[in-house]
Amino acid sequence: MLADLVDDFLVDAPRELRAPLAHVLASDLALRDVAEIDAADVRELVEHLRSAGLSRERADAVVDALRLVFAFAVARGLVRSSPLIGIASAPSSSPSPTTVIVALGEHLVTWTVRAVVAGFVLAAIGLVVALA
Incomplete structure (x- = not known):
């Protein structure tokens, strides 16, 4: 039993x-x-x-x-295999820590690129104003 x-x-x-x-x-x-x-x-x-x-x-x-x-x-040799093979736990409703870190990294890269582009635009505008 x-x-x-x-x-x-x-x-x-x-x-x-x-x-x-x-x-x-x-x-x-x-x-x-x-x-x-x-x-x-x-x-x-x-x-x-x-x-x-x-x-x-x-x-x-x-x-x-x-x-x-x-x-x-x-x-112990009481059974040859487990009946739990293939039974997965229910998926978690909250994201895994890895998913959260990856999403944070994506946001960080996006805002860093935006800041660099804005810096180049402002530098170009300053150069145009200085040369005019």
């Missing part, structure tokens, strides 16, 4: 995995044989948690914790 596997995993697992895995232990999935669980079962669990009001971040934490449990199961 998945519940037994989770209990074995939690013996040495970090404390922050206990809360996400508590959602798994409270689900019907906990009573299923580990080898019978597939990606559709995991997606169904996540949809159930989301419809019950769990935030996207918490649901993602459950999926991430389950990834570790199934990696543990693969290492």
